[in-house]
Amino acid sequence: MQGVEAELLKSIMEGVINEIVGEFKAGQKEWFTLNEAAEYIGIAPNTLKKLRTYGLPVCEIEGTSVKRVSRKAIDKFMNEYSN
Numbered sequence: 001m002q003g004v005e006a007e008l009l010k011s012i013m014e015g016v017i018n019e020i021v022g023e024f025k026a027g028q029k030e031w032f033t034l035n036e037a038a039e040y041i042g043i044a045p046n047t048l049k050k051l052r053t054y055g056l057p058v059c060e061i062e063g064t065s066v067k068r069v070s071r072k073a074i075d076k077f078m079n080e081y082s083n
Contacts, residue, residue, distance in 0.1 A: 030071055034058070037069040041078060051077070 032040055038048040052058055056077045059068045 031068040032071065034067055034069065037074060041074060
């Protein structure tokens with residue numbers, strides 16, 4: 001009986017772990033809106049505008065209001081300017 005219970009517990013734990021990993025991966029967006037980018041690094045959207053003047057690259061799609069910031073660009077920028 002203990003073997004069956006152990007297998008059941010193992011199966012349940014694997015399911016929970018797979019669900020958590022799936023949710024984590026879904027939260028790993030590559031491109032952020034400006035508000036999401038500000039939230040990602042824990043600053044106000046107005047402060048993000050200031051970082052753009054320091055060189056944070058923002059992708060703007062011509063003819064639209066779409067502006068996106070790459071997670072990689074944010075991480076690189078923050079690493080370059082951190083002490």
